[in-house]
Amino acid sequence: AGKEGVLLVPRESVITATDGQKQVMQIVNNRIRLVAVKTGLQDSKNVEITEGLLPGDQIVKDASVSLQPNTRVKLKQ
Numbered sequence: 001a002g003k004e005g006v007l008l009v010p011r012e013s014v015i016t017a018t019d020g021q022k023q024v025m026q027i028v029n030n031r032i033r034l035v036a037v038k039t040g041l042q043d044s045k046n047v048e049i050t051e052g053l054l055p056g057d058q059i060v061k062d063a064s065v066s067l068q069p070n071t072r073v074k075l076k077q
Contacts, residue, residue: 007055008046014039015063024053025060025067032060032071 014037015023026035037052053059058075060067067073 003041003048006040007049007053009049009053009059010061011042011045011047012062012064013059014047024049025063026053027058027060027073027075030072030075032067032069032073034069 009024013024015025015034017023022037022039023034024037026033035052038050040048040050042048060073
C-alpha cells in the first residue's frame, strides 16, 4: 500500500518503549525530548508518523544512540 503527502521518518528513528508505545527523540532548543508518536504504514526504510510530530520537526536519526532527555546536542549541518 502507498500514500502521498505523509510524514515519514527513518525506521531507526523510532523507539519502542517497554510499554509498547512508540517514541522518537525530538530536538527542541538543542536538547533531546522524548515524544510519543503514533505510527502508520512502514517499509524496510521508513515509518509513517500519524500523530506526535509535525513536518519540519527535528529528530535524532538513529535512536540506538543512548541519549537521555534534556541532553544538549549540536545539530549537524
